Amino acid sequence: MNPTQTIEKLASGSALSQREAYEMQSAILRGEVQTSALFEYFSALGARPPTSEELRGFFKASLEAMTPLTTDIDTLDTCGTGGDGSGSFNISTAAAILCAATGVSVTKHGNRAASSTCGSADVLEALGVKIELSPIAAKRVLTKCGFVFLFARSYHPAFRHAAEARKAYGRKTYFNLLGPLLNPARAAYRVHGLADFSLAPLLGEILIESGVKRALLVHADDGLDEVSPASTTNVLEYSPKPPKALTVNPRVYRLFVPNRAGLAGGDAKANADIMRMIFAGRGNEAQNAAVILNAAAGLYASGRVRNLEEGTRAATAALMSGEAERKLAEIILVTNEAASIL
Numbered sequence: 001m002n003p004t005q006t007i008e009k010l011a012s013g014s015a016l017s018q019r020e021a022y023e024m025q026s027a028i029l030r031g032e033v034q035t036s037a038l039f040e041y042f043s044a045l046g047a048r049p050p051t052s053e054e055l056r057g058f059f060k061a062s063l064e065a066m067t068p069l070t071t072d073i074d075t076l077d078t079c080g081t082g083g084d085g086s087g088s089f090n091i092s093t094a095a096a097i098l099c100a101a102t103g104v105s106v107t108k109h110g111n112r113a114a115s116s117t118c119g120s121a122d123v124l125e126a127l128g129v130k131i132e133l134s135p136i137a138a139k140r141v142l143t144k145c146g147f148v149f150l151f152a153r154s155y156h157p158a159f160r161h162a163a164e165a166r167k168a169y170g171r172k173t174y175f176n177l178l179g180p181l182l183n184p185a186r187a188a189y190r191v192h193g194l195a196d197f198s199l200a201p202l203l204g205e206i207l208i209e210s211g212v213k214r215a216l217l218v219h220a221d222d223g224l225d226e227v228s229p230a231s232t233t234n235v236l237e238y239s240p241k242p243p244k245a246l247t248v249n250p251r252v253y254r255l256f257v258p259n260r261a262g263l264a265g266g267d268a269k270a271n272a273d274i275m276r277m278i279f280a281g282r283g284n285e286a287q288n289a290a291v292i293l294n295a296a297a298g299l300y301a302s303g304r305v306r307n308l309e310e311g312t313r314a315a316t317a318a319l320m321s322g323e324a325e326r327k328l329a330e331i332i333l334v335t336n337e338a339a340s341i342l
Helices: 003-011 018-029 035-045 052-065 091-101 120-127 135-145 157-169 174-181 197-209 268-279 285-301 308-320 323-338
Strands: 076-080 106-110 147-151 189-193 214-220 233-238 244-248
Touching (some): 003 018, 052 197, 076 174, 091 106, 091 189, 091 268, 091 285, 174 197, 189 197, 189 285, 268 285, 285 308
Parallel strands (some): 189 214
């Protein structure tokens, strides 16, 4: 099936088979589909989410095009699909560093801002972290300090073939869903926030099929695609065992705040300043609570703790003792030392 036939099939209201989705995505990532045709393709898919067969096909093709980071370390990733419109600071990035401060190995996958003002790559760069590392350098950084940022643009170079069409289309596509699935280190443990929680079962199934040991898919009742300190958060836990639904109530952990106004972020500099303040022990109540709750989820997902209560205690201790601040300083130092390694 060529791109024209694929577009015609979608425009007629039919879904693609897994094989058709795989072949179309493979053609896109080889640069064989023109921007104008890609725009038509995204328009034909429309606002509907991909079917399970389509997303599996897109994922398989994207995985084959990815530059992997080979490591024998089981790592944690915390990221999301974006698009919750909250304007919050980079909570999952701060939580990832806090998890690393407790001894969990983290391969944080992320990119520059797309649907927000500041992406994980932007804030880490503003903090002084070198984000563009070769796989050899990234592996050295992970081994040395237990945290490395995997810049999506460096590990998914084939995605550039869709960049112009995605920008012209101007709305979210299935590419946004692929980001959390495509950790280059094949992280064994995941905490992924979803703006659309109805997609959690599909993403959870694909993560486990791809070898992930435990994944938490989260969406808060206040709309945040993180564990929220201002409302209950819905969680679907996936592992080789049957899926399990959880509800996180911040009141249980004495981390409730009346509203999430204190989570507001800004550009890269503003968000970097917020993270420095949090790690220095000067974050506001909402910021501290959000980072602790999300780090607790990461600690639980990775098996570092047995439950979220233990996780909040461990995360609070690492934050208040200055371990997180020291970990950030170490990450900055080690990535700058490794940046010249090809």
